[in-house]
Amino acid sequence: MSDEPRDDDALDAAWRALPTREPPPDFADRVLAARRAGAAASRRRWPPLAAAAVLLLGLGGALLALRDDRAPAGELHADARQTIALGAFGRAVAEPGAHLRWRHGGDGLRVDQAAGAVFYRADRGPLTVHTAAGVVTTDGGCLTVEIEPMNRTLRGAALGAALGAALVVTVYEGEAALGGPAGEVVVPAGERGRLEREGEAPRRDLAATRRTPPAPLPPLMPEGEAGDPAEAPSPAAPAEAAPEDVARLRARVETLEAELAEERAMRRETEGDPIPMPADLPAPFRSEALRANMQRAIDELGVDGEVTSVDCTEFPCIIYGDIDHTDEEVFDKLRGTTAMRPYTDASSGVSAWGHERRTPEGTQKRAFFGVALYPGDQAPEARTAIGRRMRFRNQQAFEAMAPKAEDGP
Numbered sequence: 442m443s444d445e446p447r448d449d450d451a452l453d454a455a456w457r458a459l460p461t462r463e464p465p466p467d468f469a470d471r472v473l474a475a476r477r478a479g480a481a482a483s484r485r486r487w488p489p490l491a492a493a494a495v496l497l498l499g500l501g502g503a504l505l506a507l508r509d510d511r512a513p514a515g516e517l518h519a520d521a522r523q524t525i526a527l528g529a530f531g532r533a534v535a536e537p538g539a540h541l542r543w544r545h546g547g548d549g550l551r552v553d554q555a556a557g558a559v560f561y562r563a564d565r566g567p568l569t570v571h572t573a574a575g576v577v578t579t580d581g582g583c584l585t586v587e588i589e590p591m592n593r594t595l596r597g598a599a600l601g602a603a604l605g606a607a608l609v610v611t612v613y614e615g616e617a618a619l620g621g622p623a624g625e626v627v628v629p630a631g632e633r634g635r636l637e638r639e640g641e642a643p644r645r646d647l648a649a650t651r652r653t654p655p656a657p658l659p660p661l662m663p664e665g666e667a668g669d670p671a672e673a674p675s676p677a678a679p680a681e682a683a684p685e686d687v688a689r690l691r692a693r694v695e696t697l698e699a700e701l702a703e704e705r706a707m708r709r710e711t712e713g714d715p716i717p718m719p720a721d722l723p724a725p726f727r728s729e730a731l732r733a734n735m736q737r738a739i740d741e742l743g744v745d746g747e748v749t750s751v752d753c754t755e756f757p758c759i760i761y762g763d764i765d766h767t768d769e770e771v772f773d774k775l776r777g778t779t780a781m782r783p784y785t786d787a788s789s790g791v792s793a794w795g796h797e798r799r800t801p802e803g804t805q806k807r808a809f810f811g812v813a814l815y816p817g818d819q820a821p822e823a824r825t826a827i828g829r830r831m832r833f834r835n836q837q838a839f840e841a842m843a844p845k846a847e848d849g850p
Contacts, residue, residue: 514544519557531564538715558587560701563615574608575621575636575643582615582630583697585704589837590715590754607837608636608643611704613697619643637840713830716756725783726815728753735760735812737780744771752834757815757827761838766795766808788817790828792835811835 517525519535526532527543530550535541539557543550549567552559561568566580577586589607610619611633618627619634624642628634636643724730728751739746739762746764764771772791775781793808813831 514542516542527568529565530568531562533562534560536560554586554588556588556590558585560585572608575619577608577610577617577619579612579615579617582617583613583701584615584617585609585611585613585701587611610634613700614693619645710829712833713826716826716830718753718756722756723816726758726787728758730783731758731760731814734780734783735762735775738775738778739764741778741780742771742774744768752838755830755834757813757831759831759834759838760812760814761810763807763809765805766793767806772810772812784814786817787814788819788824788827789814790831792831792839794839809839811838 515525517523517535517539519537519539521537523535524532525535525543527550528545533541533543533552536558539559540555541552541557541559542555543552545551549569552561552568552570554570554572559570560583561570561579562583563579563581566578568579568581570577570586572586572588574588577584587609589609608619608621610617610628612628612630614630616627616629617634618625619636620626621636621641621643626634626643626645628645632645634643634645725734732748732751736748739748744765746762748760748762750761752759752761768774772793776784776789790813792811794810795806795808798805798807811831811834813827815827819827
């Protein structure tokens with residue numbers, strides 16, 4: 442066994458070595474006065490409060506030496522990037538659109554992440570992130586947990602699959618376990634894990650090994666009725682961290698943050714940013730009208746096709762369906778139908794994914810399609826952003842539409 446210090450020990454030592462703030466001179470008087478006022482209004486006594494004040498004074502106000510392992514519970518709907526303190530477990534950075542709740546439990550810190558992307562810096566563990574698609578667990582490290590929204594309404598029989606949300610975990614330091622109903626993989630630093638379709642096992646780039654569940658956290662205080670800080674074990678003396686260790690750890694954090702920023706920029710370049718739906722969007726560009734007009738256009742053209750869903754989770758709405766693609770110009774002809782007259786001046790984007798359907802008469806050439814129709818008065822930069830985002834959304838949709846290998850032709 443090596444005698445070299447572990448990274449988490451060095452980080453803990455460096456953390457304890459950071460300067461602390463002294464409490465104001467009248468801090469104890471204010472605490473005791475507040476306690477006496479509370480006692481006069483109620484018969485309920487709070488001896489831990491006075492004991493805590495004395496303990497704080499005895500430690501020279503070094504609150505960091507008495508870190509509470511319990512992260513405060515909370516909930517966040519992030520409208521902008523926001524940093525969240527998770528107590529002794531570390532911190533999280535929520536990107537716009539993220540929705541999460543967190544609380545301390547007997548087995549560590551639990552986070553319920555419903556949407557969006559969140560970067561977690563786990564100084565200790567276990568930290569468990571629960572999502573609708575699966576669960577991510579780490580004993581410490583830096584990672585991003587992202588829920589990639591997918592079209593939840595594609596239900597047509599021609600598609601053969603309903604979409605949910607893909608869970609993507611990117612690990613920068615340490616390792617994380619990504620688990621779902623069909624299995625679990627360990628994602629080491631520098632790799633990414635994905636959990637996409639319901640019933641499929643999570644995957645990563647390299648072969649994974651089975652992971653041993655983390656041991657539970659030791660209790661903050663001995664079990665019993667006391668709960669008095671005077672009866673709890675005395676805190677260990679803060680360890681001294683060498684200046685070079687502090688510098689090394691800070692440099693490591695800067696490197697990780699730079700890598701995270703680079704990956705975020707690359708993702709934005711390939712995936713774009715979600716575009717919110719305008720509140721004043723004209724009625725023809727909303728879900729009901731788009732579905733009805735596109736289906737009428739297909740029927741008017743006399744081709745075998747069906748609109749299966751309309752995705753309006755972001756702007757613009759995208760119409761999805763399945764159509765006979767024997768005629769390569771079928772989509773141009775659809776725009777010329779009477780049903781499509783409300784969109785004469787509209788901008789559009791069409792993506793198609795060809796496939797074949799076997800019938801008693803033979804093999805039929807067909808295509809899954811995604812058609813976006815939106816007001817044509819968009820600025821050039823807005824058109825560029827819409828096009829980039831539409832390519833990503835359609836790629837997600839078509840990957841989910843693709844039949845599994847075991848389904849056969």
